[in-house]
Amino acid sequence: MSAERPILPPVRLHSEAELARDALAAPLFVRAVKLARWAGPDTRVGAGGELVEAHLPAAAEHLGLPADEEGAAYASEAWRLAVDTGLLDVTDPEEGELPDGSEGSDGSEESEAEGTVTAGENLALLTSGSPQDVLGIWLDGLDAVHADATAPVLDDFADLVGEDGSIDFDALDWDPEAEAEFLDGVLGNLYLLTLADNGAGDGPVPLPALAASMIVPDDMGEPTDDILEQVSEAMMRLDDQFRLLEPIGIVEYQPVDEALMVEEGETADASAAGADEEDVTRYGMVKLTPLGLYGVRARMLEAGVDAPAVGDLADKGADALLDGIAYYPEGAARAELQLWLAGRGPQGAVAAAAELLAAARGTDEGAPLRRLHCQQALALAGQEAEPAVRAVLGDQELGGLARVWLAEHGASDVPPPPEAMIFWLAIDTIAAQLDADGELDELQGLVEGLSAQHSGFFDEVWRVDHPATADVLEAMGRLHSDKKAAKDARKAAFKARSRAGG
Structure with a gap:
């Protein structure tokens, strides 16, 4: 049976150890870890697990941030990530950690109960666990940041927030599934562009092109004004989202030049006034990092998307290997074959060659391509494969490629076909x-x-x-x-x- 053509080309990921180091170095993750280690028995949280306002200046100071509104926002963001990733465990206020009439963290009598936090099990795993453990925790963090990036900007809908802080979601006209699907689609397109031309397309992508890839129909010639307006709106939304996603380490992002967003009637910054309006980089540039490739692929796999990676077939049988690499780019196919052969070692070269030759047989539609990749694998296997190759000299389907292999390896006694x-x-x-x-x-x-x-x-x-x-x-x-x-x-x-x- 002919192998199915994969929708996505295989990705070459960095090793798990390298990716785990990248995850631990992601700025937002670094801040979350610092706060998780800073929190103590006196640290108080609100009903939603958020750090109480009185603690925010000290948290910001611990992170080396100014104890102002911006520093508090960064500290609050890092705290939420620490809770979402299990670096901290929150004890609900209802559990009676703060008895009625006791003083709150700022010395005043609290009218509302507060919870406490303790170190979560995942905090210790960052130093004692495996790279897979670290990456698993980081992926939880990516999910949390992704959710934040697709949430509505409530500052734009202040009139929908009640006095008690509740939000009228019906009036908000916000579809969380559609928002998440759009961002995942953008990340998927960025992933595909990164892997284009066997990985040659790993440079930054202009934000307008990325937005257009989601909005402009493939068969459309000149975009209409309505389509262009939708692309512009998508760009601005993506600009906000990539600013949120960059600190978790999945993208390198050059934001949209703020001078381009100056409202009519306002004066742009003098330094930007003479900037080249044709410079596409001013409209935002984004690039997936190696950690980003890993993270986006993990989300794809969770969603049921076939997103192969070089090395996936290293522990599979030869039949799965030859079918699996059928439509891989040449470089990726070669890398997969090398990993497969390396896993069997020099001592297993003859058995590996025999297994490859057996898997290459067949009269189905995909058999010729299997034999082509078998021939490429045998070329990588080296002289140790010779006994297995000689064993098929009389085979109608394999005898020809066996003679080619022997001739290429300098054998002098190759029988004429x-x-x-x-x-x-x-x-x-x-x-x-x-x-x-x-x-x-x-x-x-x-x-x-x-x-x-x-x-x-x-x-x-x-x-x-x-x-x-x-x-x-x-x-x-x-x-x-x-x-x-x-x-x-x-x-x-x-x-x-x-x-x-x-």
Whole structure:
């Protein structure tokens, strides 16, 4: 059975140890850890687990921040993350930690009960746990920040907040699922752009292009004014969201130049007045970090998206390996094969080669591509694979590639292939390249090279007992630059279909 083409190319992730170090160095995570270690038995929290206002100046000071409104906001954000990630455990006020009539943390008699906090189990795991433990805690933090980023900005809806702090969500016209889906879609597009061209697209992406990828229909020519307005609104929302996401370590973000957002009638900063309005970087630039690739992929996997990573197949059987890398880019396929072979070691080279050759057999649609990747794997396996390769010299499906391997490794006693095997290997090789969607110039060169090696090629090749013979000959008729050879290929394809009764 032919392997399914993956929606996403495989990602090459940094090692878990490197990613865990990146997670521990993320600014927001650093602040959350500092506050978790700073909190003591006298630290008080409100009903929602938030640090009481009286403690915020001291928390900000501990983080090296000014004890003003901005410092308090950063401290409050870090505190929430510490609670959300289990670095701190909150004791609810109802549990009676603060008896009626006792003094609150600021020395006054509290009218409202307060809870307390203790160190959570996850705090110790940051130093004693494995990289996987650290990354698991960080992922919880990413989920919390993602939720914050998709929440409504309540400052814009002050009239919907009641005197008791309650919010009229019905009047807010806010769809949390739609907001989360949009941000995940943006991160997914950024992920795909990062992996484009086998990882060559890992530079920063202009925010307008990212917003447009979610708004502008693929088949639209010139965007309408309404579409452009939607893109502009999406940019501003994404600017806010990426400012929130950057401190957790998943993106490097250059925000939108604030001079571009000056309201009509206001005066822009003098230094920005002469700035180049055509400079796309002023509209925001964003790039996924290695930790961001890991985090976005983890969210995709949780959502049921097939997001492969190099190394996923290292502990699988050869059949799963060859099917799994069927449509990987060349570099990723090679890396996956190297990891698979390394896991079996030099002592297991013969058994590994034999397993690969067995998995490469078959007459199904995906078999030619499996054999192509088997050949690539055997090239990486080295001389130790020779006994397994020699064992299939007489096999119709594998004998041709076995002879190629032995010749490439300098063997002097390679038996000449029967003519039927030569033609079969030619059809199989072109079928694999057609399935792999190779470069047109390379494919054309292969077609012309193989047909030129044998006189009367098209007079004989249509008789080859290979499931792809007719399809390959039709493709050769389309690709061959010589008109007579192309016509001969089309005639041979007709004969092959007639012979097969199709």
